[in-house]
Every structure is written in structure tokens, then in C-alpha cells.
Amino acid sequence: xxxxxxxxxxxxxxxxxxxxxxxxxxxxxxxxxxxxxxxxxxxxxxxxxxxxxxxxxxxxxxxxxxxxxxxxxxxxxxxxxxxxxxxxxxxxxxxxxxxxxxxxxxxxxxxxxxxxxxxxxxxxxxxxxxxxxxxxxxxxxxxxxxxxxxxxxxxxxxxxxxxxxxxxxxxxxxxxxxxxxxxxxxxxxxxxxxxxxxxxxxxxxxxxxxxxxxxxxxxxxxxxxxxxxxxxxxxxxxxxxxxxxxxxxxxxxxxxxxxxxxxxxxxxxxxxxxxxxxxxxxxxxxxxxxxxxxxxxxxxxxxxxxxxxxxxxxxxxxxxxxxxxxxxxxxxxxxxxxxxxxxxxxxxxxxxxxxxxxxxxxxxxxxxxxxxxxxxxxxxxxxxxxxxxxxxxxxxxxxxxxxxxxxxxxxxxxxxxxxxxxx
Ligand code: DOR
Numbered sequence: 001x002x003x004x005x006x007x008x009x010x011x012x013x014x015x016x017x018x019x020x021x022x023x024x025x026x027x028x029x030x031x032x033x034x035x036x037x038x039x040x041x042x043x044x045x046x047x048x049x050x051x052x053x054x055x056x057x058x059x060x061x062x063x064x065x066x067x068x069x070x071x072x073x074x075x076x077x078x079x080x081x082x083x084x085x086x087x088x089x090x091x092x093x094x095x096x097x098x099x100x101x102x103x104x105x106x107x108x109x110x111x112x113x114x115x116x117x118x119x120x121x122x123x124x125x126x127x128x129x130x131x132x133x134x135x136x137x138x139x140x141x142x143x144x145x146x147x148x149x150x151x152x153x154x155x156x157x158x159x160x161x162x163x164x165x166x167x168x169x170x171x172x173x174x175x176x177x178x179x180x181x182x183x184x185x186x187x188x189x190x191x192x193x194x195x196x197x198x199x200x201x202x203x204x205x206x207x208x209x210x211x212x213x214x215x216x217x218x219x220x221x222x223x224x225x226x227x228x229x230x231x232x233x234x235x236x237x238x239x240x241x242x243x244x245x246x247x248x249x250x251x252x253x254x255x256x257x258x259x260x261x262x263x264x265x266x267x268x269x270x271x272x273x274x275x276x277x278x279x280x281x282x283x284x285x286x287x288x289x290x291x292x293x294x295x296x297x298x299x300x301x302x303x304x305x306x307x308x309x310x311x312x313x314x315x316x317x318x319x320x321x322x323x324x325x326x327x328x329x330x331x332x333x334x335x336x337x338x339x340x341x342x343x344x345x346x347x348x349x350x351x352x353x354x355x356x357x358x359x360x361x362x363x364x365x366x367x368x369x370x371x372x373x374x375x376x377x378x379x380x381x382x383x384x385x386x387x388x389x390x391x392x393x394x395x396x397x398x399x400x401x402x403x404x405x406x407x408x409x410x411x412x413x414x415x416x417x418x419x420x421x422x423x
Contacts, residue, residue, distance in 0.1 A: 002027045002041035003417060009047030009378065013054055014351035015367035024052055026374040029417035034368060043419070045412065047378055053350045054366050055087025055375030055415065057357040059148075059177075060230060060254060060302035061327065063089075063120070065111060066104075067096025072307040072395050074108060078117035080305070080327040080394040082421035085410025087375040088119040088358075088365055089327075093130070094153040100125035100136040102144035109145050117420050118413075119375070121361065123148040126165045126176065132157050135165055142172050147361045150177035152230060153277075155212045157183050163219050170225035175252070175360060177228040180212040180237070181278065189318050191264040191279040199267065201318060204279050206234035213237050217244050220251060228360055229253040231304050233278035235288030242297040252360045254302040255289050257326050257333035258400065262286075266400065272313050272320030273400040276306070293352065294343040300357040301349075303330045307396030325399045329387045331379065332406030340407070346381060378412040385409050 004026040011022045011034060023037040058081065064072040072080075074091065081089045091108055093099030099108060105122045112120030124146035125136045130153065138149060149169060155178055156162045162178075169176045185208030190196050192203020213229060217240065220227045229241060232253050244251045258276055263283050266274045274280060292298040306323030313320050326333060334353070338344040344352075358366030365375060389402040413421040 002032055002039070003043065004414065004419070005037060005041035005044045006047050006052050006376065006378065007044060009050045009052035011052045011368070012347050012350050013368040014347050015355035018368070019347050024368070024376065026414065026417050029374055031368055031370050031372055031374050033370060045378065050411065051346060051379040051381055053377055053379065054354040054368050055413065056085045056331065056353045056377050057088040057366055058086045058303050058327065058330070059090040059300065059357045059361055061089040061091060061305045062094065062307060063091045064307055065095065066107065070395065071309050074111040074120055075115035075117070076393060076395045077305070078112065078115045078120055080392060081118040082413040082415065083393050084327040084329065085331050085377040085379065085413050086118055086327065087377060087413055087415045088121065090121050090123050090148060090361060092152045093123055093125045093150065098125050098130045100128050100130070102137065102140040105141050105144040105146045118415060121147045123150050123177065125149065126151045126156055127161060130154060132161060135161065135168065138168050138172060142174055147363065148175050148177050150179065150230065152177065152179045154183065155179045155181045159215055159219065162216060163223070166219055166223040166225040166227065170223050173362065175226040175228045175362070177230050178212070178216055179230050180209045180216065182208040182211045185211065189275060190267045191281050193264060193282065195264045195267060199270065206236055206281065209234055209278055210236045210240065213240055217249065217251070220249050224250065226250045226252070231256045231259065231278055232289060232292070232298055233259050234281050234285045238288045238292040238297055242292070245297060252299045253297065254300050255293055255298045256302060256304045257330050257337070258324050259289055260286060260293070260337035261333060262400065267317070270317040272315065272317050273324065273398050275317060275320055275322055276324045277322035290337060290341065290343055293338060300352050300360060301334050302357065303327055307394055308398045310397055313398045323398060325394055325396055326401060327394065328392050329399070329401055329406060331410055332408045333401060335408040336406060374414060374417040376414040377410055379408060380411050381408045383407065383409040
């Protein structure tokens with residue numbers, strides 16, 4: 001007998017070009033059958049009118065553990081993830097202490113196993129202590145289970161260090177993920193431009209992102225490492241990534257919900273919930289990012305879920321930390337930016353949240369394969385709902401989308417054949 005039977009849903013699996021009304025049977029943690037399934041199961045989910053797709057994957061999540069468990073833990077991040085329809089998340093290493101050695105990687109994996117919710121995959125630091133000087137023990141971290149490397153929060157400023165990191169990453173077969181920002185051009189607190197001038201706040205120009213990206217692309221040409229651009233924020237970067245891809249470089253990129261939906265005008269009330277790094281940019285940048293996601297220049301969508309304590313986010317704009325959380329409303333936000341605007345259809349959006357991020361981190365996830373892991377998300381594509389941060393499972397509340405009306409929502413998340421979330 002099957003453990004779970006999901007009946008009559010619109011099964012969308014972009015990796016296998018599937019888009020049809022079908023049943024999905026799950027047994028012993030694996031996909032047992034896709035098609036017309038007769039017989040009984042221990043649990044049957046009627047998915048008429050719903051989308052049934054591979055479990056969603058978010059490759060940019062700050063879990064804050066170890067070090068800032070008052071903001072988030074691996075368990076609360078994983079719980080927020082499944083409530084957002086995500087069955088796999090990539091944990092960023094800017095923890096305290098930073099995740100720059102195999103023991104730290106093993107710790108994250110152990111905490112994730114204890115939480116037993118979403119799959120939590122560790123991204124290790126590129127450099128020891130995220131200081132940008134000396135390479136971290138990348139090989140040992142890969143052996144322990146790290147699937148990517150980044151100093152996220154900071155870009156690697158030294159070209160020599162970055163070049164070495166790319167060479168090691170190539171040998172290890174893992175991607176390097178860069179927070180592209182030249183540190184000398186990072187002095188401000190919001191996008192540079194008319195709004196920053198009017199508010200009397202220091203600006204961060206798009207040039208800082210593009211200069212590091214340009215340098216890295218030159219280095220990527222000279223190695224064979226896979227290179228991933230985190231949270232692309234400006235039109236110039238989209239153009240550079242498009243050109244790099246058409247020249248055949250092994251470059252991938254992600255965009256975050258806030259950069260697809262908000263501009264620097266949102267900072268006009270000095271609300272620190274809109275303070276994020278890279279900063280919210282101009283309407284032209286938003287348009288270019290959306291176009292980049294639509295044409296595949298930007299491969300995938302990733303939240304950069306960055307929890308911060310209430311008391312810190314209540315500081316004045318200049319002093320508050322950078323960061324936005326959105327794991328629990330991301331799907332509806334992406335749908336608003338890309339589907340409601342007619343730029344993508346559901347198979348297109350789901351590809352950018354499943355098989356595409358899985359291939360960035362080179363994991364056999366993000367697809368529905370008979371005999372493969374039963375990670376499945378069920379989405380109501382027509383559910384109108386209002387984002388209420390008070391109901392979030394995350395430990396933090398720094399979400400600028402509170403009160404937004406959205407029109408799509410995950411209603412179930414199944415990880416390895418177990419139902420981890422049901423609305
Ligand atoms: O806004 C951000 N917050 N951007 C980052 O790159 C880091 C993150 C954090 O860790 O708070």
C-alpha cells in the first residue's frame with residue numbers, strides 16, 4: 001500500500017517537461033508512481049485545482065545558528081521553510097563562529113537532522129573567519145557535507161584569494177557563490193540616488209556590485225569553476241551575466257523577492273525593514289531583473305532570508321542591520337512579480353524554484369522521478385491571502401511585506417515522503 005496518494009493535481013515537473021493532471025503516489029519515502037493511480041493509501045490528499053510539483057528549493061537562507069539563536073535557529077528556519085513550501089534550503093555560513101571548518105558543517109547537519117523538517121544543506125565559508133585573507137578548509141568541508149562556498153554578507157575582496165578559491169572549487173566540483181560588492185564602495189546604507197540624497201543617507205552605488213562581478217568573470221574565464229552570483233540587484237549586472245553566459249562561462253545567478261518587487265523609494269519613511277544588502281534599487285533595475293529571470297539569465301529565485309532581532313531592526317535606519325525575511329511568503333511574492341505580470345507561467349516559475357537551484361548546487365533534487373526522493377510541494381495557485389508576520393514560524397519579524405495581499409500559497413510540503421507542513 002502507498003503511504004501518501006495525491007490525487008487529481010496539476011503535476012508540474014519542469015525537469016521532465018511534465019505538465020498534466022495526474023496522481024502522485026508515495027511509498028517508503030520515494031515517488032512510487034505518477035499517472036493514474038488506483039488503490040488505497042494511508043493518507044490521500046485531494047489536489048484538485050492545486051499544483052503538485054517537486055519540493056521547492058531556496059539556496060540562500062540565513063539560519064543564524066550557531067551564534068544568534070534569538071533571531072533564528074536551524075529548526076525555526078526549517079519550520080519557516082516548509083511553511084513556505086521549501087523542502088530544501090542552503091544555510092549561509094555567516095554564523096558566529098562562521099561555518100569555516102568541517103566541525104561547523106557537521107554541527108549544522110546534526111541540528112538539521114534533529115529538526116527533521118526541511119533538508120538543510122550547508123554552504124561553507126570561502127575564507128577563514130570570513131576575513132577574506134586565507135582560504136578555509138574547503139576540501140574537508142566538502143567531505144563533511146558542504147555543497148557550496150560563500151563569504152555571503154561580504155564579497156571576497158582580494159583577487160588572489162578569489163582566484164585560488166575558484167581553482168579549489170573547480171577541483172572539488174562545488175560552486176563558489178559571491179556576494180558581489182567591492183568593500184571600498186560599500187560605505188552607504190541604501191541605494192545611491194535621489195532618494196538617498198533627499199533622506200540624507202549614504203548611498204551604495206550599483207558600480208560596487210558590477211566591479212566585483214566584472215573582476216570575477218575575468219577570473220572565471222581563467223579557471224573552470226562554477227560561479228554563482230548571489231542576489232543580483234542591478235541592471236548592469238544582469239547585462240554582464242547575460243554576456244558571460246552567451247560566451248559560455250559556467251555562471252549562474254539568483255534574484256530575491258525584494259529586488260523583484262521593491263525600489264529604493266520604499267526607504268522614504270526610514271523603515272529599517274527595507275534596509276537590505278545589496279540595497280533596493282531603481283524601477284529600471286527591477287524591470288531588468290524581472291527580464292533576466294524571464295529569459296533565464298537569472299537561473300533561480302532565492303530569498304536571502306536574513307532574520308534580525310526586533311530591537312536591532314527598531315534602531316534608526318543608518319544603525320539597523322541589513323536584512324529581510326521572506327521564506328514564508330516567497331512563493332506568493334515571486335508569483336506577483338513574475339506570473340501576475342505575465343512574464344512567466346507556472347512551469348517557468350517552478351523551474352526557477354526547483355530544478356534550476358538544484359543544478360546550481362549540483363544535487364539530484366528538484367524533480368519528480370519514480371524511485372527518487374519524495375520531496376513534493378502542493379500549491380494553491382489561486383488562494384488569496386494576506387501576509388501576517390505575527391503568524392510566521394520564523395523567530396524574527398523583519399519582513400517588509402507584512403499586510404501584502406498575495407494570490408498563491410503552498411498548502412503542503414512533503415520531505416522524503418513525510419508531510420512536514422499542511423495548511
Ligand atoms: O541584507 C543582508 N543581510 N544581506 C546580506 O548579504 C547578509 C544578510 C545578513 O546576514 O543579515
